[in-house]
Amino acid sequence: MRILGIDPGLTRCGVGVVDVYADRSARLVDVQVVRTSPTAELHHRLLAVGDGIEELVDRHRPSVVAIERVFAQDNLSTVMGVAQITGVALVGAARRGLDVALHTPSEVKAAVTGYGQADKRQVATMVARILGLDELPTPADASDALALAICAGWRAGMSRAGIAGTPAPARTVVA
16 A cells, blocks of 8 residues: 655655555655745745645555644644645645545554654654665654654554454544
């Protein structure tokens, strides 16, 4: 199963594409960070990130798009940017008829490292190990996008096997 993971951000948006197999092995297909200037106008930034995500979706043709679920933060401008990019990514996936999986950071960390409070380096280390990479994926946005893709692939496999229960009937799966 090919999964495109998105670590949403307005300045840096990580996008990782991973093939996940039934035996839970995974292979890196592509990883990029779509960047925008903090001084650019908001609508131009949203368009640039959306175009970057859509180009990768069209190039790699994933079956699922995995997006980090927005969670409460102290920095309102950060959470607003994350929410806006999440909306852009959801619209892009919907336009292409793709299934979407939303996962919280702690769900992704638990899936990839076995510990829901793992730090960024621990996540990157496990992502590199799972994907058989010689170096840690950088920056953290790239590593987080790959971790999201791995998590979604593993959870989708468990759902198909009946391990994770019955999936929601809607096209968007909220974990």
